[in-house]
Amino acid sequence: MTASAPADVPAGVGEPTPAAAASPLRPAGPRAGRLGFGLGRASRVGRAGRARRTRRVDLLGLAPFAAYVAVFLGAPAYAVITAAFKDGAGHPTLSNVTTTLKDPYRHAFTVSIELSVLSAVLGAVFGLALAIAVSGARRDGFVHRAVTTASGVLAYFGGLPLAFVFLATLGPQGLVTKWLNSAGYNLTQHGFVLWNMAGLVLVYLYFQIPLMLLVIFPALDGLRPQWEEAARNLGASRRQYWLRVGGPLLAPPFLGALLLLFANAFAAYATAYALSTGSVPLVPIQIGSVMSGNVLAGQDNIGNALGLWMIVVVGLVVVAYTLLQRRTARWLR
Amino acid sequence: MTALVWADSENPDSPAVQSPATPRPGRAQRRRPPVGRALLLLVFAAYFFIPLYAAVDFTLGGSRRNMGHTLSVWTGLVHQDGFTTNLMTSLKIAGGTVLLLLVLMVPTMAWLHLRLPHMRRIVEGVCLLPMAIPAVVIANGILGAFKSWPQAITGSSWILILEYVILALPFTYRSLDAGLSAIPLTTMVEAARSLGASWPATLWRVVVPNIRTAIASAGILGAALALGEFTIANLLLLNTFPVWTDQAGQQDGEVATTASMLILFLSWLLLMLVSHLGRGRTKKSPKLRRSK
Numbered sequence: 244m245t246a247s248a249p250a251d252v253p254a255g256v257g258e259p260t261p262a263a264a265a266s267p268l269r270p271a272g273p274r275a276g277r278l279g280f281g282l283g284r285a286s287r288v289g290r291a292g293r294a295r296r297t298r299r300v301d302l303l304g305l306a307p308f309a310a311y312v313a314v315f316l317g318a319p320a321y322a323v324i325t326a327a328f329k330d331g332a333g334h335p336t337l338s339n340v341t342t343t344l345k346d347p348y349r350h351a352f353t354v355s356i357e358l359s360v361l362s363a364v365l366g367a368v369f370g371l372a373l374a375i376a377v378s379g380a381r382r383d384g385f386v387h388r389a390v391t392t393a394s395g396v397l398a399y400f401g402g403l404p405l406a407f408v409f410l411a412t413l414g415p416q417g418l419v420t421k422w423l424n425s426a427g428y429n430l431t432q433h434g435f436v437l438w439n440m441a442g443l444v445l446v447y448l449y450f451q452i453p454l455m456l457l458v459i460f461p462a463l464d465g466l467r468p469q470w471e472e473a474a475r476n477l478g479a480s481r482r483q484y485w486l487r488v489g490g491p492l493l494a495p496p497f498l499g500a501l502l503l504l505f506a507n508a509f510a511a512y513a514t515a516y517a518l519s520t521g522s523v524p525l526v527p528i529q530i531g532s533v534m535s536g537n538v539l540a541g542q543d544n545i546g547n548a549l550g551l552w553m554i555v556v557v558g559l560v561v562v563a564y565t566l567l568q569r570r571t572a573r574w575l576r
Numbered sequence: 577m578t579a580l581v582w583a584d585s586e587n588p589d590s591p592a593v594q595s596p597a598t599p600r601p602g603r604a605q606r607r608r609p610p611v612g613r614a615l616l617l618l619v620f621a622a623y624f625f626i627p628l629y630a631a632v633d634f635t636l637g638g639s640r641r642n643m644g645h646t647l648s649v650w651t652g653l654v655h656q657d658g659f660t661t662n663l664m665t666s667l668k669i670a671g672g673t674v675l676l677l678l679v680l681m682v683p684t685m686a687w688l689h690l691r692l693p694h695m696r697r698i699v700e701g702v703c704l705l706p707m708a709i710p711a712v713v714i715a716n717g718i719l720g721a722f723k724s725w726p727q728a729i730t731g732s733s734w735i736l737i738l739e740y741v742i743l744a745l746p747f748t749y750r751s752l753d754a755g756l757s758a759i760p761l762t763t764m765v766e767a768a769r770s771l772g773a774s775w776p777a778t779l780w781r782v783v784v785p786n787i788r789t790a791i792a793s794a795g796i797l798g799a800a801l802a803l804g805e806f807t808i809a810n811l812l813l814l815n816t817f818p819v820w821t822d823q824a825g826q827q828d829g830e831v832a833t834t835a836s837m838l839i840l841f842l843s844w845l846l847l848m849l850v851s852h853l854g855r856g857r858t859k860k861s862p863k864l865r866r867s868k
Contacts, residue, residue, distance in 0.1 A: 512807045
């Protein structure tokens with residue numbers, strides 16, 4: 244299992260009709276009246292809720308949840324963030340934060356971001372290609388069903404098992420390595436190992452492509468055939484339709500998916516760790532090795548500073564993703 | 577970048593697009609010659625199946641020993657040092673995670689839908705937070721935040737159960753929210769309450785049975801997560817099945833790959849169950865409408 248699991252997956256896995264299930268959710272927003280059209284029940288719930296809303300007692304129902312999250316997510320996050328600004332003796336300092344912007348760590352960030360961008364872009368492009376290819380197939384046909392089910396499962400497939408699966412495939416003793424050897428092509432002589440950039444991207448794509456499928460399928464399904472018909476009837480070519488209608492409509496969900504894939508790769512730890520036993524300079528792996536005690540004297544909180552930067556990067560990505568999701572929701576439901 | 581991506585992403589489809597298929601919209605898709613599409617699907621199928629085939633082959637000793645296949649690694653797994661204890665630990669952690677997760681989240685989500693619908697956005701945001709904070713960072717934070725806590729909690733499976741509930745929140749929110757949105761919750765609860773049912777009775781006997789599919793998928797997803805999680809357990813130096821697998825891998829690749837395949841099959845089984853549950857529910861209504 245990947246460290247950071249995708250948010251949109253369950254909707255895709257468990258509920259093939261996320262749009263239908265999610266739409267009653269919207270009337271709770273500011274545009275309740277308009278969007279609640281046809282969903283009388285849902286909007287009435289919203290309004291009835293508003294009348295009772297002033298009662299503080301109702302908020303008490305959320306207390307256990309809030310307390311739990313505050314203790315088991317809030318406290319660790321707070322600990323990381325505050326420790327990032329303290330030195331070994333507990334005095335406030337900026338040195339951790341600035342040290343982590345210098346070289347062994349800056350290099351790690353470069354490598355991490357490069358790996359995440361590469362695997363996200365390739366995963367998004369291949370995933371979209373596959374989604375388009377599959378969306379041409381009949382909806383309840385075998386291909387469509389097989390691909391959606393498989394991607395539901397594979398998007399979760401990261402971490403340790405994935406590393407060992409690829410070691411058995413392209414590792415020194417791997418099956419494909421041996422096939423290629425007997426065909427006269429030596430992988431390692433050509434500079435390919437599983438734990439360099441190319442190898443890691445290849446491995447990461449194994450969960451990035453299915454994740455892309457899960458995220459982009461609802462958006463593709465949201466493109467109504469009527470829109471294309473309308474464009475065609477007005478004289479647009481297929482190219483023009485995609486350039487002026489389909490493309491702009493799909494662009495926000497596509498970019499959103501790209502961000503999700505980036506965050507997913509950026510946070511992943513187990514796969515790279517198991518493939519390289521910690522020798523690849525990725526940020527999560529460096530945090531891990533700092534935690535295991537491999538750190539210079541007086542830099543106790545380097546791991547926390549690295550963690551702070553990770554939160555900043557992923558946090559920005561998630562915020563951008565949420566904004567894009569909101570844009571998407573206007574049309575593709 | 578968007579333009580570039582778009583140009584690329586349309587390529588696989590373009591042979592089909594440019595073909596002189598009938599321009600009748602809607603139907604056109606089915607008439608397109610599917611050669612390019614079939615080829616594309618084949619390439620992807622190879623990419624996704626060859627590694628699995630290779631791994632299974634590896635665990636059967638095929639490619640490595642260049643002699644006949646044997647089940648010996650699989651059968652020998654039970655006798656490996658620490659296999660049973662760590663597997664049991666992981667199963668217990670998974671069970672504990674699911675239990676705690678549901679006890680915490682089912683009432684919370686029901687309450688949210690009934691009384692605080694305007695706060696759903698906020699709670700959803702909170703539930704998505706574990707995505708913004710990588711597991712490595714959470715692991716690091718646990719060391720700092722719970723320093724003064726009793727070792728019995730922070731040095732044992734308990735801390736993993738408590739934290740896996742957090743990691744599972746994004747999935748749980750989605751599952752339960754979809755389940756609760758699909759039923760006339762307010763009507764049901766008002767009916768139960770006006771007939772004299774207490775709050776716990778309403779929850780247990782009205783709400784829970786009506787969203788059992790959503791509860792089941794939330795629980796299964798939580799179990800799959802807890803079974804496969806490696807990062808936090810490894811960094812906190814706690815022994816779970818994935819951690820044991822990694823250690824085994826430093827001595828014996830075959831054992832580690834076999835154990836990995838075991839985790840994989842276990843979680844696949846669970847996840848297939850989820851997608852089956854989901855399909856069963858949504859298929860029912862159109863079928864009913866169509867046939868009878």
